[in-house]
Amino acid sequence: RIYPLMRVTLTTSDGASVTVSRQLTKHSGFIEKAITDMAVDDNAVPLSAVAVDVDDATLKLVIEWLTEHRDDALPYPEKTDEERRADDIPAWDQAFVQKWDTKEDQQQTLYAVITAADKLDIKGLLDMTCKTLANKINGKTVEEMREILQLECDFTEEELAEIRKENAWCEN
Amino acid sequence: MPSNKLPTELWDHILSFCDHPSEWAISKVSQRLADIVTERNEFALEKCRRKGVTLPSNVILSLSFENPDLPLDATLLFAHNPFGCCISPSPSTVRGFEVEESDGKKIFSSKWTETGVMERGALEFTLDYESMGIPKWIMDGLRPRIVVSAVLQRRDGSSIGSRVAATIGLWRLDGMTRLGKFASKQETVHIAIWTVENGQSESRCEIQMEPSATLHGHPAFGGSDGLRIAINSGNCVRISDVQLRFELPDEIPSQFYDWLIESRKLRESRSLKGARNCIEVGLFGL
Numbered sequence: 193r194i195y196p197l198m199r200v201t202l203t204t205s206d207g208a209s210v211t212v213s214r215q216l217t218k219h220s221g222f223i224e225k226a227i228t229d230m231a232v233d234d235n236a237v238p239l240s241a242v243a244v245d246v247d248d249a250t251l252k253l254v255i256e257w258l259t260e261h262r263d264d265a266l267p268y269p270e271k272t273d274e275e276r277r278a279d280d281i282p283a284w285d286q287a288f289v290q291k292w293d294t295k296e297d298q299q300q301t302l303y304a305v306i307t308a309a310d311k312l313d314i315k316g317l318l319d320m321t322c323k324t325l326a327n328k329i330n331g332k333t334v335e336e337m338r339e340i341l342q343l344e345c346d347f348t349e350e351e352l353a354e355i356r357k358e359n360a361w362c363e364n
Numbered sequence: 365m366p367s368n369k370l371p372t373e374l375w376d377h378i379l380s381f382c383d384h385p386s387e388w389a390i391s392k393v394s395q396r397l398a399d400i401v402t403e404r405n406e407f408a409l410e411k412c413r414r415k416g417v418t419l420p421s422n423v424i425l426s427l428s429f430e431n432p433d434l435p436l437d438a439t440l441l442f443a444h445n446p447f448g449c450c451i452s453p454s455p456s457t458v459r460g461f462e463v464e465e466s467d468g469k470k471i472f473s474s475k476w477t478e479t480g481v482m483e484r485g486a487l488e489f490t491l492d493y494e495s496m497g498i499p500k501w502i503m504d505g506l507r508p509r510i511v512v513s514a515v516l517q518r519r520d521g522s523s524i525g526s527r528v529a530a531t532i533g534l535w536r537l538d539g540m541t542r543l544g545k546f547a548s549k550q551e552t553v554h555i556a557i558w559t560v561e562n563g564q565s566e567s568r569c570e571i572q573m574e575p576s577a578t579l580h581g582h583p584a585f586g587g588s589d590g591l592r593i594a595i596n597s598g599n600c601v602r603i604s605d606v607q608l609r610f611e612l613p614d615e616i617p618s619q620f621y622d623w624l625i626e627s628r629k630l631r632e633s634r635s636l637k638g639a640r641n642c643i644e645v646g647l648f649g650l
Binding site for chain 2: 276277278303306307310318322323325326327329330331332333334337338341343344345346347
């Protein structure tokens with residue numbers, strides 16, 4: 193059992209310290225495991241701060257999401273590949289991600305949060321952010337995808353010729 | 365952080381939310397993403413092979429991977445194995461048949477009215493083949509052989525053999541109308557006759573519907589949409605264990621693209637309102 197007042201300190205990759213409730217960290221498989229490894233019993237706080245390989249700015253976003261989702265059921269419902277869909281992102285989550293669109297580095301923020309969710313093992317956040325990126329690229333052309341993902345084409349001329357050949361039928 | 369720094373397993377997770385054309389397009393963005401998509405496809409196929417799922421031939425798999433408009437969903441293949449097992453559809457409508465249940469199987473028996481006239485029953489099955497992993501382009505372009513089978517029994521007390529006709533075509537699946545008249549078929553494209561001989565009590569009947577331009581190019585079907593298979597049974601018969609099987613060719617037919625275009629045109633030329641990508645199977649007791 194986790195008591196609401198129990199708090200744990202996290203140290204970020206850029207040296208900041210953030211103290212959060214165990215009600216939030218219970219959604220992170222990584223933090224929970226670290227606490228279990230360090231604490232003397234199940235309900236105790238860890239003996240020292242938990243180091244997370246996430247920078248302070250990204251961790252703040254993660255905590256904001258965790259705060260909204262603190263009451264989500266655990267364990268996170270696993271879905272089969274067949275049940276997976278990208279169009280079921282809750283309204284609050286959509287608004288949460290849209291806020292980043294005002295930033296110049298919106299894509300970088302999204303990648304950073306995806307990576308953080310993966311490192312901290314927060315399945316709900318990982319799914320939501322991956323769906324967001326999938327929605328950005330679904331239905332786009334190859335060129336549009338390169339622009340969204342900020343990637344250069346690194347195929348050889350021969351490979352490009354092959355791709356154009358494959359494209360021919362679709363264009364016809 | 366640039367997108368190309370995302371680890372492969374995260375790309376794999378992101379791609380699990382992408383549709384097939386987008387996944388194909390991603391494989392043309394950069395070398396690394398091409399490798400990830402290829403690896404993902406190979407992994408999905410390997411998973412299918414390990415489970416014993418019957419996959420289309422390598423030529424057909426390559427055709428799908430190279431074309432964004434020809435998706436093959438390995439997840440659905442994994443879940444339903446549509447080319448490796450028989451599909452046992454449940455009837456959506458039962459008219460004029462008595463329904464019994466034995467060992468979890470439904471048996472549909474011809475029914476006699478109070479005046480001693482046998483009712484002309486009808487069973488309707490609807491099969492949404494796309495949700496089972498058979499995409500429209502396979503039905504349209506590869507035109508798999510469709511095998512319909514059912515177990516037929518003479519009803520108790522019946523001493524005569526039963527003739528059963530399996531028909532594929534355009535049918536009015538009305539059975540007995542409100543006015544007491546049987547709504548007959550309007551057009552037949554393919555027909556086969558089964559017979560349960562006098563000496564037999566039970567017989568598994570099977571009809572193979574070979575791909576043909578007459579069938580697949582029929583404007584009523586609009587390619588593969590709304591394909592209907594009807595089985596007309598003789599009197600005093602019990603029908604059970606209705607199954608469908610799809611058998612793919614190993615090679616890609618030389619008319620593949622022509623057939624696809626033909627089906628696409630047929631589909632465009634008819635009203636799509638209410639059209640479903642499904643197979644309807646009707647079993648009639650005459």
